[in-house]
Amino acid sequence: MMQIQAYQFIKYDNQTSIEHIEKVNNTGAVLCFDFEDGIINPLNNDVCSKVKEAAREQFNRLYSIIHDAGILTKIGIRLNNCYTADFEKDLVAIRGKTFDSILLPKIERPEDIHLIIEMLNAYAVGYKDIMPIVESKIGFENLESILQSNQKFCKIAFGHCDYNLNIGAYPFFHQDSWEYWKWIAVFISKIEKYGVSLISSPYLNLKDEGFFCAMLDYIASKSKHFNGQFTLTIRQSELCQSRITTTENFKNHLENKNMISADIKIALDLVEEFKRHNKSKGLTKTNSRFISLQEYIASLNLANDDRLINEMCFVGGCFPVQHNIVFEDLFHQKLKRKLENKFNTRLNVNIIRYELFSTLIGKIETLAKQKQLNLIVFHVRPEPYLRRIKLLYKYIDDQGKLKWSFNLPSFNLLKSEKFDMLISRRIFDFNIKQRQSLFHSFLISCNYILGRLIRNEHYALKSYWAIIDNVIDFCEKNKIKLIILGPNRRNNNCLEPSLCKDLDLYISKRLKNQHYICGYERGINSTKMNQENGIHVTQAYHDLISEKLYNKIVHEKLLSLLN
Known part of the structure; x- marks a missing residue:
């Protein structure tokens, strides 16, 4: 050792x-x-x-x-x-x-x-x-x-x-x-x-x-x-x-600790605990932990913050917690700072991550009982859609073992809707994975093509629209404003850009009075929207989506904002 x-x-x-x-x-x-x-x-x-x-x-x-x-x-x-x-x-x-x-x-x-x-x-x-x-x-x-x-x-x-x-x-x-x-x-x-x-x-x-x-x-x-x-x-x-x-x-x-916004009670409890145990020093020792001076100050600031509170929920995947973009540079934090600096408001950001369609509405309902949500931003993710298109699906079972299965929705054989990838812990890596080899990319293309031949894409589009329709219905019933953010242009494989575009067009054409933001961006000049692996987006994409959300929220008056 x-x-x-x-x-x-x-x-x-x-x-x-x-x-x-x-x-x-x-x-x-x-x-x-x-x-x-x-x-x-x-x-x-x-x-x-x-x-x-x-x-x-x-x-x-x-x-x-x-x-x-x-x-x-x-x-x-x-x-x-x-x-x-x-x-x-x-x-x-x-x-x-x-x-x-x-x-x-x-x-x-x-x-x-x-x-x-x-x-x-x-x-x-x-x-x-x-x-x-x-x-x-x-x-x-x-x-x-x-x-x-x-x-x-x-x-x-x-x-x-x-x-x-x-x-x-x-x-x-x-x-x-x-x-x-x-x-x-x-x-x-x-x-x-x-x-x-x-x-x-x-x-x-x-x-x-x-x-x-x-x-x-x-x-x-x-x-x-x-x-x-x-x-x-x-x-x-x-x-x-x-x-x-x-x-x-x-x-x-390790956990993502930015999923649910903190309420004032948490801050008040920490302030009280700090004062109760403090010995006239900057660092307070309780029975189980130290509380730093800085966290005490932050708690005091939150407890005394009397600005109007807006609760926003972003429903998505890895985008709002992306592993190689630091917290303060994520799109929702840039949006939060811009709105709070411009208007007399406090924007609380809550995050729901989803892989399975079957559990999504339940997650939203649970959060809505905890928070008085003003706005939901629903991200149409490429990944669940692409996984459903493939003929052959790779997944990790409940025992953590790597398995393969056919995607045959016509025969109710769909492992992508049975095993939640969010439960399988991802090993954190400091390095950004590089793009797959040409041969591996060719195999993935074959997998997509074979899946499309048996109409898996048709099923994937219909099932995605069904869950979006449920989200729209939930928001209308509960008087929650809704923004649909379209899929990003994933390009880990030569077929993925066109598949993502198909998804973007399919969803956007079916929306009636809902607020839609196109997330399909190719990049401008030398500004890349995807990282080298073609899966994760760049800082420029986070900046772009932050700006698009800000403009939509302000122009359509989707939150209570006071100058």
Whole structure:
């Protein structure tokens, strides 16, 4: 089992003893003292300056004790943002001292690091490593330029709580979500080109040690990309050094956490829990977890948000949760930001994913009982339609075994409507799959052609229209506005573009008074709408659909929008 370097944020005050320091040090962790977010009183802003000044004094006391005792230890420190008044006060406190690691928060541009290095040199502060922490959308977008101008750092960190707050995500996406690991995938795709490694963000759930250990095993297996783990307790630091290796892939426990919009009660409960357990620190420890200052602030903001609420539901497949587009760049988040910035409204986005037609209406009915839906956007997906056309269908059964079956709807033999692909967990991959070989593509074409010869396409079109008709009927009965979003132009195979066009025309011609948005787009000039594999769409397609939805909603007055 590979050990992982822990970087433990330690709790320290005037009661902290050398014995406590030694306990942390015995785990092999770098002792990280915090001058930033952890050192404030979130319930009394008026005393924050005094709290930070007291923390600097206690740090100097402990630094002297450690050195006087001759303890061999690695000391790290997180400074305040370099553009705040507290930053220079931090430098005065650490003047002439030497550190294993200096953590640089809120880094957004290469110039930030350059400024900090100059200031550290001016105050004769020594260090082995400096570690930029990216915590905002601006920093995330500038990651490449930060790495290109590498100024003597080989480690970098991602502050996921600050990032959640910055992009307006709620509830926050932590390590148990696919959304978090999409961010990490982007980090890895960039840092590996520059020989920089990532320090994994703190895990706040104290109760689930099994998941934490499985995640550590994953990090250890990716030693080229990861170089350590931030920890919050001695127990977590110990697990970084010694733990029971698990054979279970931690990704099996990941979920899309953006499916149902959060209501105010969730925010109010978190605010109350934070206040009840808070000890005048930025990080609150409850019986089972830590609650970050950032999630508390986000909860407080939501609880105090008195804007008009519109509930929208997007019914689709992988498009609204696409695995290689980060959460904040998905079409519905771009739509949400644009509507909320333009109008005095809060748009709550709910997502229903479907594969089976037989269970779709039930899913919509269930959500409609939980949320007072104002608008449903129904995406006509190419995938269920294409699967029904094929003569030979490949699927995964209830035991997880790969099987083959004939698609013969005339004989009621249709496995595509029996086994839900959404239940079979997809293994997350950082890489975009490439297009199939020509021979494999030829076999798929034959499969489509043979299916069409026995009229599978006719059945697929009729069954798709039947489910859309049911959705229309449901929305009319429940007075919910409806937008039908047509299929995208999938081109993983030479026949798929024409098949998708057939589906688009079949559905659009049968709609009467419904709002329809054509999703069939070939791309303009060099702007591609599909990724290399011909299955997943590009960022440009997300941007386009966001704009089309915005225009339809505003021009047709499909939501209650106040200027």
